Amino acid sequence: MLELLATHYAYALMFVLIAIGLYMIIANQNLVKKVIGVSLFQTAIFLFFISMAYVEGGSAPIVPADETPGELVVASPLPQVIVLTAIVVSIALTAVALSLVMRIYAEYGTLREDTLTEVRADE
Template identity: 60%
Template sequence: MTVALDAAAGSVPVLASALASGTATASAFDVLTTRHSYVAFALLLCIGIYMMIANPHLVKKIIGLNLFQTAIFLLFITSAYVEGGAIPIVPEGAAETGTFVSPLPHVIVLTAIVVGVSLTAVGLALCIRIYDEYGTLRTDVLRELLRDEGSLPQRPAIGGTDRGETDE
């Protein structure tokens, strides 16, 4: 009797998990179709990070940085979307009924965009100076040049002596 009950009790979670997995596949599809901006957010974030890490070109790193930030803006904007929501401006004398959209995320994104633009400006200014000095924007070439110049002497010494201290 108890065994049967246990079995029954055991079968319930199995059923439940089967159901859940059924709905999970369905919801994964749902997410792709109805929550596509969240998917875009995750994708942009990953592409941005990947570009920053993998691309040796400094300007492309900055582009990656911008993608990364844009992804975060997208998250804020998406989360602030309300079905049928109105702009939160109530004209004088009008009725204060209906759904309004919270303005806070939009304000945050506006501020963050300004911050992002100024960061890009500083980054590009630094790129110009690096290009003027070394004539390249590729990090691998830059590292070689800096090492030859003596500005990066410690690197080979720490990471094992792969090229030795020839300048001494």
């Protein structure tokens, strides 16, 4: 177990990050911080993908033209491509989320969820 943790500590860290992100989403009353939590959560997953693709002793997956690819030790390129795509998606999401937060702030004058609940209940 300990050995597993020692060799796979990166994974463990990623999951700690994921947990922190989730906790922020659930427990934080501030809407912006919730959005940050979402970002953290997603970023942790991206890190997870990147670390998964790592090959011990491998270099970046750039194959020079004169080498035979089979002999090169490189990190898997597929997860990196995936993460690139996912980052784009995540940016778009954050942008939409923040614009929604701005609109909520403009309407209700608060960013706190509990206050928001009160304001909405009053109306």
